[in-house]
Amino acid sequence: MTHIGSNExxxxxxxxxxxxxxxxxxEHLFKQNETAVSVDMFDRLPTPYGLVxxxxxxxxxxxxSVTKIFDRVAQKxxxxxFGYVEIxxxxxxxxxxxxxxxxxxxxxxxxDRNLNIPGIDLENSHAATEFVAWYNGHPDYxxxxxxxxxxxxxxxxxxxxxxxxxxxxxxxxxxxAKTDIADYALEALSQSxxxxxxxxxxRGPAQAAFTTPEMKELGEMEDADIIILPEEAELDPLSRxxxxxxxxxTTRKVELIQSHARREPIGRSRxxxxxFLVSPTELIGDENGRVAQIRLVKxxxxxxxxxxxxxxATDQYETMPVGLVFRSIGYHGVPIAGVPFNExxxxxxxxxxxxxxxxxxxxxxxxxxxxxxxxxSGVIGTNKPDAVETVELMLADAAQGQHLxxxxxxxxxxxxxxxxxxxxxxxYDDWLKLDEVEVxxxxxxxxxxxxxxxxxxxxxxxxxx
Ligand code: NAP
Numbered sequence: 001m002t003h004i005g006s007n008e009x010x011x012x013x014x015x016x017x018x019x020x021x022x023x024x025x026x027e028h029l030f031k032q033n034e035t036a037v038s039v040d041m042f043d044r045l046p047t048p049y050g051l052v053x054x055x056x057x058x059x060x061x062x063x064x065s066v067t068k069i070f071d072r073v074a075q076k077x078x079x080x081x082f083g084y085v086e087i088x089x090x091x092x093x094x095x096x097x098x099x100x101x102x103x104x105x106x107x108x109x110x111x112d113r114n115l116n117i118p119g120i121d122l123e124n125s126h127a128a129t130e131f132v133a134w135y136n137g138h139p140d141y142x143x144x145x146x147x148x149x150x151x152x153x154x155x156x157x158x159x160x161x162x163x164x165x166x167x168x169x170x171x172x173x174x175x176x177a178k179t180d181i182a183d184y185a186l187e188a189l190s191q192s193x194x195x196x197x198x199x200x201x202x203r204g205p206a207q208a209a210f211t212t213p214e215m216k217e218l219g220e221m222e223d224a225d226i227i228i229l230p231e232e233a234e235l236d237p238l239s240r241x242x243x244x245x246x247x248x249x250t251t252r253k254v255e256l257i258q259s260h261a262r263r264e265p266i267g268r269s270r271x272x273x274x275x276f277l278v279s280p281t282e283l284i285g286d287e288n289g290r291v292a293q294i295r296l297v298k299x300x301x302x303x304x305x306x307x308x309x310x311x312x313a314t315d316q317y318e319t320m321p322v323g324l325v326f327r328s329i330g331y332h333g334v335p336i337a338g339v340p341f342n343e344x345x346x347x348x349x350x351x352x353x354x355x356x357x358x359x360x361x362x363x364x365x366x367x368x369x370x371x372x373x374x375x376x377s378g379v380i381g382t383n384k385p386d387a388v389e390t391v392e393l394m395l396a397d398a399a400q401g402q403h404l405x406x407x408x409x410x411x412x413x414x415x416x417x418x419x420x421x422x423x424x425x426x427x428y429d430d431w432l433k434l435d436e437v438e439v440x441x442x443x444x445x446x447x448x449x450x451x452x453x454x455x456x457x458x459x460x461x462x463x464x465x
Contacts, residue, residue: 030079154320
């Protein structure tokens, strides 16, 4: 037999997870000419694109145009998509090892980081990640309920996800109706009684995790005032000193925050309050076990030995009435059965993308990229260099003969197995059919698309039922 990586005997790679990291990995595998590759990409949903479909805010359509790049990758001759096939349920890692030379896990971070304060499990206290998945029409979250009869909402954290959640809560129905937000979410939000939204940052304006364009966009909402307490917009001495070496983005962000703090609200229907230097210490419930109040402690900043500014609680507390709480303090990865995992970081154990066993030995043939490799940080494009780093190692390892030795490398064998375990699996053509129907349905309503939000609907629309 010819060597692995020749045209007759291509390197067979399984990519687990059809989000940005998975597609960027596939793109880089196809970009080089040294090693012939064939790629099979798996996703547990029938639809590809991961967080681009289920995470990127519906009012950020431009960001979603990155899917055009992914579609081009999917058109390659040696690319196949198997949607609605879950690794750990329909197929095991051992099944994959039986059919592929290399496996790359790009499953992202599918759950949220926990906030360990009393009352966090009260009714009407949710992970922001659940709300995001709900308004984006993720089939697993479409039946979640959020009590939008509440007038006062707290969003804990000041990252870009918190900003997304605040925007969706503060936008008018007319603004949302132009987006591809799930139809049931549009309906629920059009009935929303939310009036006051509090975004709660534990550090100061100069340390806010949200980016400058996102801050600017908050000020451009049609019917929401931004309210910032002047004393919280003011920088403390340590932050002021750090501004001397701050980048332009941070300087601009602080300027924007301070200019909002100088403005008077102009009587818009909703008010978004940005709070700084406060940490939640407790959610207090009413007699029905529902969130009624949030207790906050005022923080001060101190400098660590490494030079970063961290928050430290003072002895000043305040309590605010709120009826709905979203914790937005970061995503967290979910383990895959049979793949070594670091529970506290929420990532697959790896070195630069090579999966490592619990006793720190390279697991030949197993790789990872994206959030499940490095944790939930950066924008979509950050996953490209991250995936490239992993793929370079995969190619180098393959050239050295360091890969799995599957008993059934014939590309038809895995299709037979999938057909047996999940006969309703989706190909990329099935997805393109679904995509066209969604876009056509949306166009009739003046929307970018009208999403299918249950697997049943997707199966029917793709002609599988
Ligand atoms: P993030 O950027 O890591 O922000 C997490 C926020 O939670 C920070 O403000 C953090 O404060 C705060 N936090 C963490 N632990 C806390 C605690 N115990 N109590 C109070 N606050 C706490 O995470 P994210 O917002 O989930 O976003 C994930 C990634 O996706 C980011 O890289 C983000 O930029 C990206 N993203 C980008 C866009 C976009 O480009 N438009 C949209 C959405 C997401 P500290 O800073 O003090 O730790």
